[in-house]
Amino acid sequence: MLNMTWEFKLEPTAEQIAEIERILTVCRNVWNFALAERKDWLSSRKSPVNACAISREYIIPTDAPFPNYVKQAKALTKAKKQVPELASVNAQVLQQTLRKLEVAWESWRLKRSGLPRFKNQARMRSFVFPQMLKNCLSSEGIKLPQLGFVKVRWSREIPELFQVKQSRVVRRASGYFVLLSLQADIDIPDVPAHGHPIGIDVGIEYFLSTSDREQVKRPRFFNKLHRKLKLLQRRLKKKQKGSSNSLELQRKIGRVHQRIADTRKDWHFKLAHHLCDHAGMIFVEDLDFRGLAKGMLGKHVLDAGLGQFVNQILPWVCWKRDVYYGKVDPRRTSQECPDCGVEVRKDLSVRIHHCHNCGSIKPRDVAAGQVICTRGQRGVENACGVEAAGAGVTRSSWLAVKQEIFGVTQRLSLRTH
Template identity: 35%
Template structure:
């Protein structure tokens, strides 16, 4: 499998070089032409997925080692390149484009995909806990959960991580429910994400920031210091590098599990969740970058939206401008810096800053929707509000309060 990854990496780089060469040769290097004539040379044929896929037969003739790789895996490798190429040259519906595809160095491609599983011409077959891969053989796998009845396995991706090899199955689930009608929404909330508290809901509940990376920093510092003392490229360097990679993998898994816990708790509790559309990339360039990347707001919002779709609930993103400054009770503008964590308005409302923002988000997201939402807090509320903390230390699908 490591050999396959290395050969696919080389083929990816060669195919990318073909595309860049075609792009350079079909672009004019001068800004004006002669009045008489100007030689342009031979115009090469356009290079795309179909031309490169048709050249796979010639590749196997010139390099026999590629005959040992399943053909569908080589085609999926070109599909991956074609997707990155199109994202660079063509913008999406929001007008955004991806970066220029880069050449892969050794070890960058550590996965390959079998696009068909458990069918007549499939390269991968899963029978109980035995995975049979074409031209590789049978491998015993540990299923971390059983394949649900009625699900169809569409494709299998073999990938290498710091602690071993994994297979990721893509399943077709025809039981995903339709979103509940707007008229039937009974509960709604707004969530304000932050660094002091991971998030705060419009009804005053909040979740503490776990800070998995910062808690692991002391161990990471020692292991990375040991790595710096090793001779680069030696076996001891590779062993120590693997230890560091396992620590980072452990932190990433802790963070992902936490995101799923919070997402399931929110989606189970509310029919509509309003969140703020933050410019996370821009915020990550500030001096708070380490803390912002540690909480991983973007990954959490993607997870929450996926869980909401699976449960037939609604998620709505709104513009966050003014939500922290405007009063949720009277709508007045109350200027404050980031150091001020309490919202205190002249109308008599004094609550937590994040709570005030969450209520404003809910009000913005519920405009024009016939749903029962909070109309804001007024001076009848207590002068000082204390936010209750929700502890999420149970299984993925439960939460304690």
């Protein structure tokens, strides 16, 4: 089963925009009420019986169960009979809001992320229609539940073998978008290991350094528009909160942030295609970029978008361009000589790799990229039991299947990025 998500821009009418905003408001109210219910239940279990707070305390019976998704969904069904505003919104949309809160709460409980927060008007930006009609697409737009027919800018053609399973309507600074989840009843094998291997070491000084001695400087996306952003935020501070001028400035600031994000994403896609032009296999380090973003250089890590490039964009482009993508153990890649394998200790201030055993001298990041490349090839050989060069037996069948599916849209999708 092949699942993909494609994004298109909507061109809604004024009535449809008002309906989208109303749905977002109802979803925000449901989210905040359900989150408050969960936090109240949690607060009632914090204090001992003989040590209640003087000012106030959450008194909930000890036998009251935790308000999880199932119980809150049942309570929502009963509340729709009493609150007409809830009944005016698609039931599945509100259920998906509760389901999303359940996922965020479980992620916090397992210590994978922070505690879910209450949402204001700016933070609730999307809602989901989990079921779509079979013939909901046309050449001019899409038919969405409760919104009716909405015009769409089709930037690429959707193949006939794909079915639209669900849609997510998203509000951004530049307009409204729809994310279509497409599904095709076909199994596509993973890209086999073949061709020329490249190891990539990412960093702050150089965005990436390859095992082929190519080094790409880190572009500073945020710095180019930092002055404009600073002036707008300074003007926003002097405006009355909630006024029309304040809201207009917030929209301008949002458009600047989106321009920064779009510029970064476009550069990432072009760099990923450049790497795939010269490689058959690409290996990267299996790093946790969330920890790096919390350190002293967090602003530079987030500005570079290392996690977005390594974990999202590069794997997708490799899969689309028939390039094998793999991750290796990141431990001590910069402390090992790529030529002789001897450990060469050096701290972060040392930017040149100099091996006293074999006399190898090269940039530190390039040496790390070569170590990553070697580790990746060893992993492929151990997994396949054969050499990487001989692993392309199924490549012809893989290309035939992929050409059958993406032959119509391959040029369009490459041109979009």
